[in-house]
Amino acid sequence: MSISSSSTQEQESLTQVLTYHNQTKHSFTNYARGLDWDNQPSPFRRYISAPLRPLLHPPNSDDSPIYNSLFSYLPPPKPISNTTLFSLLLQFPCIIRLEINRIFYLAAQTHYAPKEHALEIRAQIPSQFFPNFFPNGSFLIGLSSIFWREAWKYGERGFRYCNHDLGHAIAAVTMAAAGMGWDVKVLDGLGHDELKRIMGFEVYPEFKIPSRTVKGKFEEIEFEHPDCLLLVFPNGVDGFDVNYKDLSLAISQFSSLDWKGEPNSLSKEHVCWDVIYRTSEAVKKPLTLEKKFVIDSFEKSATCSEDSYDHLTLRELVRKRRSEVDMDGVTSIERNTFYQILLRCLPSGFQEKQKRQLGLPCRALDWDSEVHCVLFVHRVVGLPKGLYFLVRNEENFDDLKKGMRLDFKWEKPEGCPPELPLYELARIDCMKLSKHLSCHQDIASDGCFSLGMVARVEPTMRDKGVWMYPRLFWETGVVGQVLYLEAHAVGISATGIGCFFDDPVHEVLGLTGSNFQSLYHFTVGGPVVDKRKMSLPAYPGMHNMLGLSHLY
Structure with missing residues (x-):
């Protein structure tokens, strides 16, 4: 393929992706097409007639490390x-x-x-x-x-x-x-x-x-x-x-x-x-022979409030993880607990500048971080209600600041650890705002805080390839999984929010064009306990249930 035809194909692919992204945005006056509940698929893919090999139970004792x-x-x-x-x-x-x-x-x-x-x-x-x-x-x-x-x-x-x-x-x-x-x-x-x-x-x-x-x-x-x-x-x-x-x-x-x-x-x-x-x-990715496989040394994450955690083992914590339907609108968290959760969301761990993904679990990804967080703070003791911004790749700081509203403060909040690139933008009660931006869902305003994940979209695709588009969503999912685990580790809960009004989020921040786009929302807070839910042991009586005990 010639250079010119390759460039034409790349531009066509970029146009297709931007068309998709804009076409599937929700707005105050129009939702993306969908919500057909008539044809729910089976949740389990099976390969009929393939030989089945059961997996052994681990020991009853929990030997997994503290989370x-x-x-x-x-x-x-x-x-x-x-x-x-x-x-x-x-x-x-x-x-x-x-x-x-x-x-x-x-x-x-x-x-x-x-x-x-x-x-x-x-x-x-x-x-x-x-x-x-x-x-x-x-x-x-x-x-x-x-x-x-x-x-x-x-x-x-x-x-x-x-x-x-x-x-x-x-x-x-x-x-x-x-x-x-x-x-x-x-x-x-x-x-x-x-x-x-x-x-x-x-x-x-x-x-x-x-x-x-x-x-x-x-x-x-x-x-x-x-x-x-x-x-x-x-x-x-x-x-x-x-x-x-x-x-x-x-x-x-x-x-x-x-x-x-x-x-x-x-x-x-x-x-x-x-x-x-x-x-x-x-967005199909080609084979890239020039890409180097790099194993970076493990980078620990910063800590400012170890006492915030319940000190559960990893296995205990993972089995507690739930997506809540409602938040109670009452629960609050301490300022240092809030900072501690955000420290775990940083890609580079305990580094002077955030960029390369070296800490858990971001280190599984092999590109520099492209996702940031705009935070709506509702109930954090010691921190004013308002709009805040977590910069997860500090090379983007100038572009973010220039691209957003001129009246934003961009000041480090009180007591913020020096290694946490968190900035206060505006002191406002944003409960109603966060609810409306998340498709009018109460869960966005009834938690301790909610957030939107803002990614550098079009420049990333132009610099690295259109195949980065799904990978930006992968990165938001990685951050979301950290928020789930951290919330449960400090005794509260969380929920991912896929329904939000895309461009109204950008308007609140003053963002225009497709350089930065909101890709995912989240809320963290005290859950409303649903007494209809029940937790049971995983795979009880597995040997008899499978009828395959002779294979162990």
């Missing part, structure tokens, strides 16, 4: 086994629109079946594949999306939600792995074709995108879109490199593997939002 200790150091790595994989998989939530799958373990490519808590063996892989490219004690986890699982409910905005979920999953895997003494890194030099091949998705028929939104029976719409491949490896392993050229060549041999199992059908009828599939085509 907040992981931000200071990682424990010695545990060996990979059936039991440690069980613990890993139970410590990140099952997101039904996302396939937490393609676990490469014991020289096999497997699909995780969460309902059965077992691995479906899709194919045997060459025995020398791992030794040739990765250190001892490592394995791969592939993540994929079925767009239909979001689109049935959220319509054309579903592509955004899939990538939010992807970020949550990356962070959840990274934290669960950290509890085992394992590190995690996205193998982001690989392209879409390599991911499709290694995950066994070449068996799907090619989906022909219609020219408009249509309703009917489209079995091929239930295909899995390969999102990313995570390398899980022992913490502290000596430096190693990944040769993407040789790795791509080895993956090309996966086309000839003997793939087992046929994907089950999820819905009887579908609505095809063509704009989702055109955009997913536009």
Whole structure:
């Protein structure tokens, strides 16, 4: 392909993505198209007739580390086994629109079946594949999306939600792995074709995108879109490199593997939002041989209020994690607790300047941070109500300040740790404002604080590639997962908010154009306890339930 034709294609892809992003914005007068509740898909993807390998229960004793200790150091790595994989998989939530799958373990490519808590063996892989490219004690986890699982409910905005979920999953895997003494890194030099091949998705028929939104029976719409491949490896392993050229060549041999199992059908009828599939085509990442695989040394996070935490183990905390439906509108938190939560949201850990993603769980990502947070503070004792801004990449500070309202203060709040790049913009009661911006939802005003995640969008795509668009949503999901864990760790709760009015958020900040865009909202506060909910042990009586005890 010539340079000029390549540039033309890149511009067309950029135009498609910006069209999608603007078309799927909510406004005060118009919501993005969607909300079709008639065709809810099955929550579980299975591969019929693929051999099923159950996973062992971990010991009854909780030997996982204290949650907040992981931000200071990682424990010695545990060996990979059936039991440690069980613990890993139970410590990140099952997101039904996302396939937490393609676990490469014991020289096999497997699909995780969460309902059965077992691995479906899709194919045997060459025995020398791992030794040739990765250190001892490592394995791969592939993540994929079925767009239909979001689109049935959220319509054309579903592509955004899939990538939010992807970020949550990356962070959840990274934290669960950290509890085992394992590190995690996205193998982001690989392209879409390599991911499709290694995950066994070449068996799907090619989906022909219609020219408009249509309703009917489209079995091929239930295909899995390969999102990313995570390398899980022992913490502290000596430096190693990944040769993407040789790795791509080895993956090309996966086309000839003997793939087992046929994907089950999820819905009887579908609505095809063509704009989702055109955009997913536009953001397909090519193989990038020049991308270096860099393992940065672990960077601890800053601490200003260790006493804020309940000192739960990682396993205890993860099992408490919930998305609340209502906040009580009463609960408040101390100022230092608020600062402590935000310190954990920083990408670089305890560094003088925030930019490179070195701390947990951001370190799984391989690009400099592009996501910032505008905060609506409601009930933080010792901190005035108002609008605040957390700068997560301080190289963007000047552009943010110039692009936002001239009357914003940009002052460090009282008692703010020097390593926390948090700024007070305006002292106002923003309860009604935050509610209206989040689609009139009370939950945004009834917490201790809420926030919107603002990303550097168009410049990032121009500088690095249009394929960065979904990755910006991944980064917001990573930050969101931190907020979930931190909220529960200090005794309150949190909820992600995908419904918000995009451009009105920008107007409040004074932002124009598409340089910075709001991609995700969140709220943190005291939950209203729903007595209808019940927590039960995970997979009770698994041996008998599966009828597979003879395989252990």
